[in-house]
Amino acid sequence: MIFIRKYVPNVLLRSISTTARLPAEDVFVHRDTTDNNANTPFEFTEPNMARIAALVQNYPVGAQRSALGPALDIVQRQMGWIPISAMHKVAEILSIPRVRVYEWATFYTMNKRRFRGKFNVKVCITTPCMIRGSDIILRAVEEATCCSVGQLSSDGMFGVDTVECQGACVNAPVFVVDDDYYEDVNVCDVYNIIQTLKCGKIPPCGPQNGRYASEPICGLTSLCECPPPPGFGVQPGLVK
Incomplete structure (x- = not known):
């Protein structure tokens, strides 16, 4: 029996990834800690509560779930992250099952489910x-x-x-x-x-290098002329 592996150059067997390995469960599993559990104190501030009320009014009765993403964003801007007690509060305000909030919070990586610093x-x-x-x-x-x-x-x-x-x-x-x-x-x-x-x-x-937005730092290399006026290239018979 011939093993193909012995004929593969060593360079092809090397790992080229430099990405840090993180536990997969960090993405979708919740583990209670002293600062992140169902009893972690959380209440919306009055201004943020008013913002959520305004968001809910944008949707028909029974469709409050549509405000879930903005509501979690408000939590994150108030706390800096989203503890599980805040998820429960959002579920209560929007009258949706807690699992719907878990689904959103674990799917979108912009939701920080643990404190990530100031x-x-x-x-x-x-x-x-x-x-x-x-x-x-x-x-x-x-x-x-x-x-x-x-x-x-x-x-x-x-x-x-x-x-x-x-x-x-x-x-x-x-x-x-x-x-x-x-x-x-x-x-x-x-x-x-x-x-x-x-x-x-x-x-x-x-x-940080002085250029404006995404424009070429060496100057424009295309679209340097004024655009043609309306009707340019249109057949004479179609021009009114």
Whole structure:
């Protein structure tokens, strides 16, 4: 019997992934802890309760479930994460089974089901960012925050995670702090941004290399002329 494996070059047997391994159950399993259990105190603030009431009014009676996503987003903005007691509160307010809230919270990864620090730093490691040096950016983020991927810094200020696309590939490499995108970053940018956050300030988001949005940094290379007027190229017989 001939084993094909012996003829496969060793280079093909190497693992090329550098993504940190995280337990699969962290995505969909809840385990009670001292700070995350059904008895964890949670109540919406009055302004947030008013926001949820306004959201529910957007849907017909019996369709309150449609407000589930925005309601969990409000929880996360109030708490910084979504404890299971808050899920139960949302289920109660929307008059839906708790399992419907569990389904949503475990399916969408933007729902943080454990505390991820005052600032949750998410580094994109998908192909465009990887080609542009996301491995170096990730190491710089870990060093600047004193926090490894999947962990919290000792002061609870930073939590570092990796993600599989932030939707800003043309501005790679990219990392996100909460809702703010920092694009076209290099190692110096990483240290400056993290240090600014440590000083209690919010650094300007967007491209860090001087370009505007996603425009070519070297200047426009196409669509440089004024667009033709209405009716351009239309047959004369069709022009009124």
